[in-house]
Amino acid sequence: MKKIRVLIAKPGLDGHDRGALVIAQALRDHGMEVIYTGLRQTPVQIAQAAVQEDVDVIGLSSLSGAHRSLFPKVIDELKKRNASDIPVVGGGVIPSEDIPFLLEKGINQIFTSGSSTDVLANYIKQLIDPNSSTINKPTKIAHIGIAVNSIDQAIPFYSNTLGLDLEGVETIESEQVKVAFLKIGETRFELLEALSASSVIQTFIDKKGEGIHHIALEVDNINARLQQYKSDGIKLIHEQAKTGAHNSEIAFIHPKAANGVLFELCQPAEGSEE
16 A cells, blocks of 8 residues: 655744654654655745655644744645645644634644644544545534432423423433433433432532533444544543443543543434434
């Protein structure tokens, strides 16, 4: 199988390339051929090198703050050479507010400082061969889990005050939790009541009080997704899916991987409406 060829370039007057060299080596470790053009490259030089080397992907690195000017110029130079089909990813010290602008200008994706090199490598592989991965984006927020002391006491607010319809109540013995489902638009609130002192919901309430416990994302291919996240270095609570409410398959991502937010991955049972 042909190796993916990646051009790593440092546009502008940026004089630091330690990060670019780390990225280059990481991509080589993933079996890619990497051409590093060195420091202080102009957009013209980068585009010329990409065409001459017949690369599959261009990676731009910027620490100087000139990314808003230089990254789009690389895109323009590729267009002049009928090479706009070469995808371009960017990285470095890039403020989050600049990312939408760069994506609009034609950069495929931005990987800011601290991004995992494994995530970058897997993104490039999928970019070049979409069939290499079956991992799709989560389709929607399946539900928001809210820990409560008593479902019976909580229901009046959600049903009477907010006017939401109670779809049902289910007991999940394996988790020692009772769950009430309230539909809101395309998602749900799930009220979670502990059935024993050993329940994770009771532990949560003892530490933090009642409130939002987790956000559930509807996904497909949950176990393949968990394997991918694990290989990307994402900290998981569950490395294999288990059975949750409505016989769905669920797994949790560790809050340390998501800025303190507990995310649940939820794959609905076949034929169900999660």
